Amino acid sequence: MSDEIKYSGYLCTGCGIGDRLDASQIEMIATREGKMSACKSHEMLCSKEGVEMIRNGIDNDGVTHVMIAACSRRAKVEAFNFNDVAMTRANLREGVIWVRPDDDEQQETTQEMADDYIRMACAELRSSKQPAPSGEQTLNKNILVVGGGVTGMTAAIEAAKAGYTVHIVEKSGALGGWASKWYKRIPFKAAAAGTSNSRTADLPQPIETGVDEMIAAVEADGNITVHLNSIVSKTSGAPGRFSADISTESGSTTTENFGSIVQASGFTLFDPSELSAYNYANSADIITNAEMEELAKAADGGPIKRPSDGKEVQSVAFVQNVAQSSDKKGELPYHSGIGDLIAIKQAIYCNDLNPGCSTTIMFDNLRTPGAAGEDFYRAGQQAMITFTKGIVSEVVAGDSPTVKFKDLILDDDAEMACDLVVLDVGMVPNSGPDPYAGIEDLETGKAGGESEVVGDAIEEAAKAAPEVSVDSILNLGYRQGTDLPQLKWGFTDSHFICFPYETRRTGIYAAGPVRRPMDIKQAQDDATGAALKAIQALEHAGSNNAVHPRVGDLSFPTFRKEGCTQCKRCSVECPFGAIDEDDKGFPMYNESRCRRCGTCMGACPVRVISFENYSVETVGQQIKNVEIPAEFDENPRILVLACENDAYPALDQAAISGEEVSPWARVIPVRCLGSVSISWVTDAMSNGYDGVIMMGCQRGEDYQCHFVRGSAMAAERMAKVGDTLEQLGLESERVVVHEVAITDIVRAPALIKEMEETIDKIGPSPFKF
Amino acid sequence: MNDLNTNMIEKYRNSFLNEVEANVEEGEWVKMCMQCGVCSGSCPLGNAWEHPPQELFMMIRAGKREEVLSSDSMWMCTSCYNCIVRCPREVPITHIMHGLAHYARRLGMEPKEQPTAKFAQLFWDNLMKKGRVNELKLGIDLYFKVGEGMKTALKNKDIGIAMWKAKRMNPMEFFGGHAVKDLNGFQKAIKKAEELEAARLDKHKA
Numbered sequence: 001m002s003d004e005i006k007y008s009g010y011l012c013t014g015c016g017i018g019d020r021l022d023a024s025q026i027e028m029i030a031t032r033e034g035k036m037s038a039c040k041s042h043e044m045l046c047s048k049e050g051v052e053m054i055r056n057g058i059d060n061d062g063v064t065h066v067m068i069a070a071c072s073r074r075a076k077v078e079a080f081n082f083n084d085v086a087m088t089r090a091n092l093r094e095g096v097i098w099v100r101p102d103d104d105e106q107q108e109t110t111q112e113m114a115d116d117y118i119r120m121a122c123a124e125l126r127s128s129k130q131p132a133p134s135g136e137q138t139l140n141k142n143i144l145v146v147g148g149g150v151t152g153m154t155a156a157i158e159a160a161k162a163g164y165t166v167h168i169v170e171k172s173g174a175l176g177g178w179a180s181k182w183y184k185r186i187p188f189k190a191a192a193a194g195t196s197n198s199r200t201a202d203l204p205q206p207i208e209t210g211v212d213e214m215i216a217a218v219e220a221d222g223n224i225t226v227h228l229n230s231i232v233s234k235t236s237g238a239p240g241r242f243s244a245d246i247s248t249e250s251g252s253t254t255t256e257n258f259g260s261i262v263q264a265s266g267f268t269l270f271d272p273s274e275l276s277a278y279n280y281a282n283s284a285d286i287i288t289n290a291e292m293e294e295l296a297k298a299a300d301g302g303p304i305k306r307p308s309d310g311k312e313v314q315s316v317a318f319v320q321n322v323a324q325s326s327d328k329k330g331e332l333p334y335h336s337g338i339g340d341l342i343a344i345k346q347a348i349y350c351n352d353l354n355p356g357c358s359t360t361i362m363f364d365n366l367r368t369p370g371a372a373g374e375d376f377y378r379a380g381q382q383a384m385i386t387f388t389k390g391i392v393s394e395v396v397a398g399d400s401p402t403v404k405f406k407d408l409i410l411d412d413d414a415e416m417a418c419d420l421v422v423l424d425v426g427m428v429p430n431s432g433p434d435p436y437a438g439i440e441d442l443e444t445g446k447a448g449g450e451s452e453v454v455g456d457a458i459e460e461a462a463k464a465a466p467e468v469s470v471d472s473i474l475n476l477g478y479r480q481g482t483d484l485p486q487l488k489w490g491f492t493d494s495h496f497i498c499f500p501y502e503t504r505r506t507g508i509y510a511a512g513p514v515r516r517p518m519d520i521k522q523a524q525d526d527a528t529g530a531a532l533k534a535i536q537a538l539e540h541a542g543s544n545n546a547v548h549p550r551v552g553d554l555s556f557p558t559f560r561k562e563g564c565t566q567c568k569r570c571s572v573e574c575p576f577g578a579i580d581e582d583d584k585g586f587p588m589y590n591e592s593r594c595r596r597c598g599t600c601m602g603a604c605p606v607r608v609i610s611f612e613n614y615s616v617e618t619v620g621q622q623i624k625n626v627e628i629p630a631e632f633d634e635n636p637r638i639l640v641l642a643c644e645n646d647a648y649p650a651l652d653q654a655a656i657s658g659e660e661v662s663p664w665a666r667v668i669p670v671r672c673l674g675s676v677s678i679s680w681v682t683d684a685m686s687n688g689y690d691g692v693i694m695m696g697c698q699r700g701e702d703y704q705c706h707f708v709r710g711s712a713m714a715a716e717r718m719a720k721v722g723d724t725l726e727q728l729g730l731e732s733e734r735v736v737v738h739e740v741a742i743t744d745i746v747r748a749p750a751l752i753k754e755m756e757e758t759i760d761k762i763g764p765s766p767f768k769f
Numbered sequence: 770m771n772d773l774n775t776n777m778i779e780k781y782r783n784s785f786l787n788e789v790e791a792n793v794e795e796g797e798w799v800k801m802c803m804q805c806g807v808c809s810g811s812c813p814l815g816n817a818w819e820h821p822p823q824e825l826f827m828m829i830r831a832g833k834r835e836e837v838l839s840s841d842s843m844w845m846c847t848s849c850y851n852c853i854v855r856c857p858r859e860v861p862i863t864h865i866m867h868g869l870a871h872y873a874r875r876l877g878m879e880p881k882e883q884p885t886a887k888f889a890q891l892f893w894d895n896l897m898k899k900g901r902v903n904e905l906k907l908g909i910d911l912y913f914k915v916g917e918g919m920k921t922a923l924k925n926k927d928i929g930i931a932m933w934k935a936k937r938m939n940p941m942e943f944f945g946g947h948a949v950k951d952l953n954g955f956q957k958a959i960k961k962a963e964e965l966e967a968a969r970l971d972k973h974k975a
Contacts, residue, residue: 197859199801358784378858381801384786386830389804409804409827 007125008063010054010117012045012092020097021114021582026069034122035068035627045070046079052433058085067125069118072652073669083554086130086613088112090121091667094652099661099749109635109663116626116666123621129612131555137240139542140259141165143534144244144471146232147264149177149639150520151512153214154527156263160223161537167256168218169227169246176213179520183296183349183523185209186341191375204381206345209520226256235261236477239507239591240541245475259538260507262530263484263492265473267427267513270332275323278423283397284308286421289342296349303354306420315355315418316350317403318343319392320363324426332426334489338515339424341369344380346422351383360386360416362405365421370521390414395421427517429490432473435481435577445465469556471648474508480577484510491516497704501529502548504576504708506593507537515622541592548746549645549706550671555611556591557600560572562609562675570600570609575674575709597707598675602714607677616677619668623680626666628688631768636664636690636759638752641676644669645706647748648697654745660748661758664690673697673737674710681721681735685728688768691755694718695748704741711739731762773970778834785834794868798860802826808862819859820840822852822862825869827837828857838878844885875970884915891915897959900949903940 009030013023015592023041030039040057042050045068057063068080069090092114100110141164145152148170155165167202173182187204195201218224233247242258269290272280280286284307287295295304303312320339323331327739340363347359361380366387368377381387381533390405400417407414410543472482482769485504492503503510508705510522511530540547545554559570566585577592579600587600606615619641642648648669654661661667684692696711698704705711715737720731736755740748779790789796795846802823809821821830829835845865854865870886873879879886891914896906908929912921932938950953 197801197857199798377803378801381803384800386786387804388831407827407831409824410831410833412831414831 004062004638005065006061006063007034007036007065007067007122008057008061009034009039009067009069009122010045010050010057011039011041012043012050012068013041013372014044014046015071015093016097017070017092020044020102020110020448021092022111025111026114026118030067030069030116030122033119034067035126036122037063039067041466046076049077054080054082058082064127064130065125067121069116069121071198072648072655074652084130085601086125088121088125088128092117094655095667096121099659100654100663101660106663112627112635113663113666119625119627119664120622120668123625124618127615127617127621131417131553131612133544133554134556134591135544136512137238137541137544139258140165140240140538142243142256142258142702143531143538144169144232144242144256144258144261146261147177147266147514148172148175148218148226148228149264149266149511149512149523150179150211151263151523151527151530152177152264153218154524155264155531156224157214157217157221158528159262159535160221162531163223164259164535164538165223165225167225167246167258169230169232171229171231173229175218175226175228176211178290179209179211179289180522180603181216181297181715182209182211182293183299184345184510185520186338186345186370187372187376188370188519190371195375200383201378201382203375203382205379207347218371232474234475234477238541239537239547239592241592242507253315259541260534261474262527262534263473263503263508263510263514264512264527264530265430265432265510265514267429268322270425270428272322272423272425274330277393278319278322279401280423281398283401283421285401285419286395286397286423288423288425289339289346292346292420292422296346296353299353299427301353304350304420311419312559313350313354313419315358316360316422317349317401317416318347318359318422318424319395319403319479320361320424321365322423322425324424332428332489334426334517335367336426337367337369338517338519339426341370341373341376341519343424344368344376344385347380347385348383351385358386358418360388360418360560362388362390362392362403364389364391364408368517370679373559376567395423427513427620429514429516430473431486431492431514432471432483432488434445434486434490435478435483436485470560476505476577477580478505479580480573484508485577495536499549499667501533506576506578506595507534507541509533509537546594546596547592550596553596555596555613556594557589557596557598557609557611559587559589559604559610560608561586563606565606567605569603569605569616573603573674573709573713574600575707575713597672597710598670599707599710599713600671602673602675602677604677607679614671614675616679619670619677619680620683622668623684623689624687626687626689628768631764634764636756636764637688638662638665638691638755638759639680639684639689640665640667640693640695640752641670641680642667642695642739642748643697643711644671646697646742647744648703650695650740650744650748652700653742653756654749656679657745658697659746659749662752664756665752671680672705672707672710673700673714674705674707674712676714676717678717678724681718682724683717685725685730685734685765686767688765690734690759690765692735693751693755694735695751696737698739698741708766729766732764733758734765766769771877774878777876785832786830788834789829789869790870791885793865793872795861795864796868798865799826799829801858802860803858804937805857807857808860811851813849813851814847816846818845822866823867825866837869838873838876839880840873841880841883843867843873843881844883846870887915897956899946900952900955901936901947903942903946905938905940906946909943 027039030036066087069092071093072091073089096114117494143164143166145156148168159166184206187207191203227246229249230246232244234245237243239260245253247253304432306313327337343361347750350357350359383735389408392405394404396402402415402417453478474483476482484492494721509530511527526741537547538595544551571579571581571587578590580588582588699712718737725732738751806823809823843866850863891910896902
């Protein structure tokens with residue numbers, strides 16, 4: 001292939017585009033103003049023949065840059081899939097004809113809109129390059145699993161089954177984790193379909209943990225290497241080329257290379273020693289739910305004996321929800337969710353192992369999640385467990401511990417002496433130190449803006465959360481800290497709504513109770529998912545493209561070294577900690593850690609960061625190539641920078657639903673609002689646009705941003721744009737930032753309308769030529 | 770306190786729920802109640818009950834033996850079966866209410882002067898005589914032993930006369946009334962049943 005560049009435009013006249021718009025004028029604009037060598041049209045460009053026409057141009061006419069003027073870039077992506085050229089799309093269908101009324105009066109402005117979108121797409125194309133892989137990345141089919149409990153073992157077994165090699169690094173001297181101490185596990189299958197309500201129905205019962213079988217499977221698997229008594233003392237690199245130092249207790253260290261990492265570091269049980277009301281520390285017969293498992297396991301099929309004097313247990317009280325969902329300092333602000341299932345399971349043990357034993361579960365809200373949940377509750381009722389809705393005020397230590405409680409159903413203050421009291425305590429995640437601890441609270445408070453109270457509540461919750469272990473788990477050599485960032489309460493989550501498996505470190509997946517409290521079954525499912533994600537990450541790294549969320553994206557950020565001032569903004573503001581710094585303070589991009597959001601590009605004050613097909617120039621040229629009518633035309637222009645993840649699809653959907661969009665709007669999709677360069681806004685203003693609207697995702701605590709912090713970063717940066725506007729002598733109302741959800745199909749066009757009204761009020765921009 | 774009651778307390782020292790399971794009709798279902806309260810909300814006479822069914826079940830589980838058995842709540846049940854129809858767990862609540870009332874009566878713990886209890890006894894005694902309910906005598910007994918005697922009788926005289934004319938009630942029944950074909954056999958069967966029941970209860974004394 002020669003290095004010669006050839007631009008070519010293709011116009012679709014189907015879906016009403018040809019009827020509503022002047023095709024010959026569009027072709028003329030594409031060739032004369034847009035500098036396309038030709039602009040061919042087809043009545044159905046996405047058809048086999050249409051696609052062949054484009055293909056033919058690329059293969060036989062030397063076309064290297066393709067401009068497709070048809071539907072939204074979100075439509076017909078399979079048909080218009082030309083990875084071997086640079087490509088742009090002019091959105092004439094959802095962007096123009098579907099959002100404008102079909103009448104003669106509107107014809108002129110509708111055509112103007114279409115003409116501008118052609119100019120924009122051509123301008124974008126002329127400043128784009130065909131993305132090509134860097135070749136920096138390699139394929140490494142080796143996976144590091146940190147943690148040898150149920151989660152870690154499941155991830156290892158699943159990955160090994162798929163043909164990948166795995167190293168398990170386990171801190172303790174044995175595999176199995178907590179679950180190896182359990183007597184039995186919570187059932188996960190509901191009763192058979194059609195099981196009656198009968199009191200003798202066959203209902204789910206506690207089942208074997210299966211941990212021993214798992215350990216045997218791990219040990220027998222040739223693809224799995226186990227490192228016991230070991231920690232990960234250093235991790236560096238990126239997906240496809242991670243390097244980890246595995247250090248044993250005795251001090252020896254081995255270095256292994258990995259394609260991706262699963263962190264299954266599990267949980268620690270909440271320690272109730274400090275809770276004065278429960279007297280946990282003052283009686284051997286007041287125990288935690290984990291200790292109850294150990295007692296049942298130790299009984300080995302015989303009767304459960306209480307710890308103090310070995311008496312066979314004849315009455316047990318289960319005190320639920322101890323220090324969970326609490327707003328008190330030092331207690332858990334969340335609920336572990338499975339505590340009631342555990343209590344039912346253990347009460348059934350007592351009935352089975354100690355005939356005639358009376359068991360009482362004192363709950364406030366009985367929660368039995370999972371497929372077996374309600375059936376398991378019924379199984380507990382069958383086993384004659386007494387479920388008492390009540391609030392326990394005190395557990396008194398003594399020969400027989402006494403539980404004092406208020407019975408909420410009978411409205412009685414009651415007490416009950418029993419042989420054994422079991423406290424339902426929660427799970428605390430084993431996370432490493434949060435790279436953003438401290439900073440994040442501050443920013444959330446600031447970015448939230450609307451409500452001081454929300455910010456305060458978050459801070460309160462952060463204070464209330466107990467100290468989690470602060471030993472680093474991964475010891476990452478990243479610019480932004482040693483471990484996975486935490487979302488809330490110490491859990492290493494990233495986007496629980498859209499991307500439940502992702503963390504904020506590409507190629508490193510948290511699984512199991514370090515992500516959120518879960519039982520064995522949930523942890524196994526979670527681990528299987530994490531193993532698949534780990535495989536996906538290393539395979540994509542191996543084929544030199546993005547894994548998530550812009551799957552398959554070949555573009556990656558690069559910077560012009562001569563222009564870089566080493567200000568470190570990109571490396572500090574990257575939401576994924578992808579960017580390190582070299583010895584001289586220049587950024588190192590680690591493209592396989594990168595999610596291609598462009599937040600670094602938006603951050604760069606000297607505009608030296610760019611992607612081949614997305615840069616300050618590609619968007620800047622689109623802005624500059626819109627035709628700005630002279631002031632006396634009373635034709636305002638509104639620039640809309642819409643996040644391609646939520647706002648742009650919302651506008652597409654508005655078009656599909658028949659909503660109208662202002663004819664003065666020119667919408668440019670951006671990868672993330674975080675990638676928006678302030679220069680685009682100032683350029684737009686000085687070019688005579690009357691208003692600029694930025695549409696990003698919800699930010700703050702319940703953020704919806706695909707890139708976690710992009711939207712928040714943009715809001716922060718744009719907060720300062722008012723000063724710039726003032727210097728230009730412009731009203732600050734001309735630039736607004738909105739949070740738009742993908743469902744805002746009525747609101748998004750209304751926001752544009754709102755800007756139209758604002759411009760009506762404050763008058764046209766003084767910068768028109 | 771009668772002997773039977775003392776024996777029951779001894780036997781089920783730890784758990785009233787176990788006692789109910791063993792001795793109350795459909796008592797094995799009490800443990801399956803999930804305290805949703807649909808029964809209590811469905812009962813047309815709900816506001817006349819000191820402890821609605823769901824609360825009685827909780828009291829049984831909480832071991833409140835004395836309070837449950839001497840309560841007049843379950844005597845309020847009119848067997849409309851609304852609760853059974855609506856119970857999401859299909860607990861036979863109506864049957865349990867009657868079972869509880871019956872068990873309380875056997876133990877001699879039912880509330881004194883409880884009209885439903887008194888009427889039930891009248892009905893039983895009436896039935897035992899001839900193997901058939903003598904409605905005329907039952908009505909008269911009801912007026913004089915539970916109601917306000919002559920005053921209640923006179924209030925209902927028009928209904929009585931209408932029933933006589935429609936041949937739904939025969940005044941001659943007052944002098945004995947009709948019986949089942951094999952009265953002797955009927956009484957023997959009842960006697961046998963009473964013996965079996967007594968033997969069952971005797972086991973608790975051991």
